[in-house]
Amino acid sequence: MPTYYLTTPIYYVNDKPHIGHAYTTLSCDVLARFKRLDGFEVKFLTGTDEHGQKVEKSAADRGMDPQLFTDEVSQNFRDLTAQLNFTNDDFIRTTESRHKSTCQKIWRQMVDAGDIYLDSYKGWYAVRDEAYYAESEIVDGKAPTGAPVEWVEEPSYFFRLSAFQDRLLDLYESNPDFVGPKSRLNEVKNFVKGGLRDLSVSRTSFSWGIPVPDDEKHIMYVWLDALTNYITAVGYGEDQHDEYAKFWPADLHMVGKDILRFHAVYWPAFLMAVGAPLPRRVFAHGWWTNEGQKISKSLGNVIDPVSLAETYGLDQMRYFLMREVPFGSDGDFSHAAMTHRMNGDLANDLGNLCQRVLSMVFKNCGEAIPAKPEQLQAADNTILASAYALLEKNRTQYDTQQFHEALKSIWDVIGDANRYVDEMAPWALRKTDPDRMADVLWVLCEVVRVVAILIQPVMPQAAARLLDQIAVPPSERAFSLLHGGASMAGGQGINKPEPIFPRYVTEEQDAS
Ligand code: MSP
Helix, strand or coil: CCEEEEEEEEEECCCCHHHHHHHHHHHHHHHHHHHHHHHEEEEEEEEECCCCCHHHHHHHCCCCCCHHHHHHHHHHHHHHHHHHHCCCEEECCCHHHHHHHHHHHHHHHHHCCCCCEEEEEEEEEEEECEEEECHHECCCCEEECECEEEEEEEEEEECCCHHHHHHHHHHHCCCCEECHHHHHHHHHHHHHCCCCCEEEEEEECCCCCECCCCCCCCCEEEEHHHHHHHHCCCCCEEEECHHHEEEHHCCEEEEEEHHHHHHHHHHHHHHHHCCCCCCCCCCEECCEEEECCEEECCCCCCCCHHHHHHHHCCHHHHHHHHHHCEEEEEECCCCHHHHHHHHHHHHHHHHHHHHHHHHHHHHCCECCCCCCCCCCCCHHHHHHHHHHHHHHHHHHHHHCCHHEEEEEHHHHHHHHHHHHHHHHHHHHHHHHCHHHHHHHHHHHHHHHHHHHHHCCCCCCCHHHHHHHHCCCCHHEEEEHHHHHHHCCCCCCCCCCCCCCCCCCCCCHHCCC
C-alpha cells in the first residue's frame, strides 16, 4: 500500500486555538481523508509546541507552573481536533519524553558532524516570533513582522547554517516542487542567496526547554526543538523504527506563510547535517482576515472556529474555508461570503440537485433507485463522463494543494447536472415516457453518487448522509469505486429524502 505522511505545524500553547490554527489543520485533514479514500496508508500528525520564552511567559502571566499550563492549553488543541472532526493519527507534545530524546539525539549527531560550535550571541530577538533578527532587518525598533524585539547577549551554541547555502540552493534548483505555491519558492531562494548567517541554537537566560546534552546551562532554541517533532513522531533514532522506515521522508509539511523560512531553509539544513532524507514538499498557505481587518487579540476580532461551526454548521464551515480562497493566497472571512457559499453552492446547487432527484425517485420509481439503463443517450454519456473524469483531476489538484480548484471542478459537474435535469425534464417524461424518465433519474443518481464520494474529504458528515440516502453502503465509498464499471446497479430502496444543506436564514427572515 502506498504511504503518505503529512504534518501540520505544532501550535504554540500560549493561547486558545483560533481560525488560523483550525485552517492549517483542516487543510491537512482534507488531504489526509482524500489520500485514505484513494488507497494510501496515511499518517497525519498534529500537536503542540510547548517550550520557549513565549510559552514560559504566558504561564508566568497566569501564575502557573509551565508544565501545568501547557497541559491545560494543549488539551484545548486536542479537543479542537474532535470538535472539528479532524482525523489526525497522532498528537505530539514537545514536552513528551519521546521528543526530548530525539532532540538530544539529533543535537549529538550535529555536534559529531561538526555543525555545532560554542560562541556567544549578541543581537535582537522577538519573543512573539521566537526568532532572531539582524540589525539590518529592524524597522522602527521592531521586527519586520511588527513584533517587539529585545536585545540579547548570552553564551550560545551555533548551528553552521552558512555552510549549507549551496546545498540548499541546489535543492531548490533540482526540486522546484519542494516549496509550494510556486510564487513562494523565489522568496525562499532569494533569502538564501542573500547569505546565511550561522544560527544561534541555544539559550541560557531562561530554562523552559530541552537541555543541551552535556551542557545543561543551555536549553535548545525552540525552533530546533519544534521542527524535530516531525521525525520524533515516526520514531527517528529508536531501535524499533518501523514507522520511520515506512513514513519518512514526509510527503508534505503544511505551514502558514509566516513560518515558511523555518521549514524550507532551517529544517532541510538540520536534516542535511544529520544525513536524513529531506521532506518532499512544504506548502505555505495564506492568512485570513476578519471582515477585512487583520485578526488580532488587541482588536478583539479573533474568530473562534468552534462557534463558527455552531453558527453555520461544521461541514458548511469546512467547505467555505476550502472553497472561498485560492489555497496559498490570503482570504477574508465575512458573514456575507460565508452565507453566500452556504446558500448558493450548498443549499441551491448541490442541495437542490439531490433533493429534486431523490424526491422524484422516491415518488415515481417505487421508492428505489431505478435500474441501470441498458442503453444510454449522448447527453447521459456526456454528464457521466465528466463525473468519472473528476477523480483524476482531483488527484492532481490535491497533490498540488489546490483544494479550491478541486471543489470548483466538482461544482462544475453539479452545475452540468442541474442543467441536465432542466433539459431532460423528467417530471414531463413521467407521463410521456416513463422508461426514459427512469433512465434519466438513474444517470442523476449515479452523478450524485460520484459527487458524494468525492466531497467526503471536505464534508464528511454531509457526504455520509447523502450516500446513506442513495443507499451506498459504507464499504462502497472509496475512490476505487469511482468509475463506470462500479456504477450503481439500481434497485436499492431509499427512504423519503430529507434536505441535507439548509439555507442560512436570519431570525428576521425566519419571522417574515
Ligand atoms: N509553533 C510554531 C510552529 C512550529 S512548527 C515546527 C507556530 N505556531 S502558531 O501557533 O503561532 O501558528 C501556527 C499556524 O497558524 C501557522 O501556520 C500560522 O500561519 C497559522 N495562523 C495563525 N494566524 C493565522 C491567520 N490569521 N490565518 C491563517 N493562518 C494563521 O508558528
